[in-house]
Amino acid sequence: MLGACRSGFGSLAFVSLFGGIGAACQKVEKLSLPEVVSGTNPHYIPKAKHVIFLYMDGGVSQIDSFDPKPRLAQENGEDPYKKFKVDNTQFDNIGKILKSPWEFKQYGECGMPVSELFPHIATCVDDIALVRSMTSDFPEHTNANYFLHTGSGLQGRPSMGAWVTYGLGSENDDLPGYVVLNGGLVPPGGLDNFNSGFLPASYQASVLKGQAVPLANIQPLDDPAIQDSKLDYLKQMDQSLIGKLGEADAVESAISNYELAYRMQASVPELTEFDSETKATKKLYGFESDDPNTQGYAAQCLLARRLVERGVRFIELTCPSVKADRWDQHEGLKDGHERNAHAVDQPIAGLLKDLKSRGLLDETLVIWTGEFGRTPFAQGKDGRDHNPSAFSMWMAGAGIKGGTIFGQTDEYGYRVVENKVTIHDLHATMLHLLGIHHEKLTFHFSGRDIRLTDVHGHVMHDILV
Numbered sequence: 001m002l003g004a005c006r007s008g009f010g011s012l013a014f015v016s017l018f019g020g021i022g023a024a025c026q027k028v029e030k031l032s033l034p035e036v037v038s039g040t041n042p043h044y045i046p047k048a049k050h051v052i053f054l055y056m057d058g059g060v061s062q063i064d065s066f067d068p069k070p071r072l073a074q075e076n077g078e079d080p081y082k083k084f085k086v087d088n089t090q091f092d093n094i095g096k097i098l099k100s101p102w103e104f105k106q107y108g109e110c111g112m113p114v115s116e117l118f119p120h121i122a123t124c125v126d127d128i129a130l131v132r133s134m135t136s137d138f139p140e141h142t143n144a145n146y147f148l149h150t151g152s153g154l155q156g157r158p159s160m161g162a163w164v165t166y167g168l169g170s171e172n173d174d175l176p177g178y179v180v181l182n183g184g185l186v187p188p189g190g191l192d193n194f195n196s197g198f199l200p201a202s203y204q205a206s207v208l209k210g211q212a213v214p215l216a217n218i219q220p221l222d223d224p225a226i227q228d229s230k231l232d233y234l235k236q237m238d239q240s241l242i243g244k245l246g247e248a249d250a251v252e253s254a255i256s257n258y259e260l261a262y263r264m265q266a267s268v269p270e271l272t273e274f275d276s277e278t279k280a281t282k283k284l285y286g287f288e289s290d291d292p293n294t295q296g297y298a299a300q301c302l303l304a305r306r307l308v309e310r311g312v313r314f315i316e317l318t319c320p321s322v323k324a325d326r327w328d329q330h331e332g333l334k335d336g337h338e339r340n341a342h343a344v345d346q347p348i349a350g351l352l353k354d355l356k357s358r359g360l361l362d363e364t365l366v367i368w369t370g371e372f373g374r375t376p377f378a379q380g381k382d383g384r385d386h387n388p389s390a391f392s393m394w395m396a397g398a399g400i401k402g403g404t405i406f407g408q409t410d411e412y413g414y415r416v417v418e419n420k421v422t423i424h425d426l427h428a429t430m431l432h433l434l435g436i437h438h439e440k441l442t443f444h445f446s447g448r449d450i451r452l453t454d455v456h457g458h459v460m461h462d463i464l465v
Helices: 010-016 020-025 070-074 121-127 141-150 160-168 190-194 224-245 249-271 279-285 292-309 333-357 423-433
Strands: 050-055 094-097 104-107 112-115 128-134 178-182 206-209 314-317 364-369 377-379 391-397 404-406 416-418 443-445 448-450
Touching (some): 104 121, 112 121, 160 423, 249 292, 333 364, 333 391, 364 423
Parallel strands (some): 050 314, 128 404, 178 206
Antiparallel strands (some): 443 448
């Protein structure tokens, strides 16, 4: 203690940030299994090398997007209590049965029905496996977001992106293995949706913007020689602290992140330089749209493809801030869903087509989902409340059986009646495609071996090739 304090109490204060000397000195224990060691080989030959997670913050209405229900039109305006058991809702403002404002058409060789909200994604359905029987354990955004991202409804668990990079590492030493592209909206629950939890801090997400300058201080302000000397001195100080305290994950992760940040100053500016992209490619993504939100999301999707090309393991895209709420239309369903759909539809379709044309879709798993769905009856007059009992999501790319529809909801799209799928099943399937057995990727914490899927999860083999 006296040694740590000989230069003042600054070092002691620094240690306290990490839970005190006892916590800093405690060795991080990782469960070592013969089948997998963090950052090395997967359990078996993977179908996917990368994941692009298209997060639809707020909860897209399944009955207005990918799960048409003609009965809603037949009984539009009738009392739902006379038709089926009505569960308690988030805001307890239950209106009449509400038909979808959008028409559905069948697309592709598979004949998958898609609503007018997504005319561009509809052209890609033969590459998509649609799951109509998703469920969540939580009806409120924050807990549902934590559940979707971490497998637990409580704050503090590692994000699925952190688990993936912990298990497989990164293919590029000059870029983070886990990147979140900030479209302008931070979801309820905040940055803890993307955190590393009890995993080493180096596995948390790096948040970038889909812009020419994706993060602050990416351009060095010092002369390279001066910057090198500063970083060397900082490393010496950190190493000296580790020498006094023993192995300290927070300090070692800080050193690792400093070094990565230094390398990113060379790699990131080139990453976000879109001048090398052809005019046809930019048009495909929607750069020429008259909607600035479409342009912004197009930049995110193009950046996601460029990150995949450079070996980044897990990329998540968040929603743009349109002139309406995110996909959370408690009122103004038509206007809100149309604004959000217009922003993301063409860029997502462009991403799928571009990945496929470059041969990258065969090694990239694309996941599209929100945290829950919406009710078949109105909230008030023209909105829909939260519905964790049924919603739709889709996957495309590596190992996915395109043109597939899995699961079924009742005649109102209210509850799952066939092939119920949980968030744990989604995580298990994602890890399976990455070559990881979800029961074997664990981390020893708080006296037990914890995994992303907890003690649950089944792989959705029916949607895999």
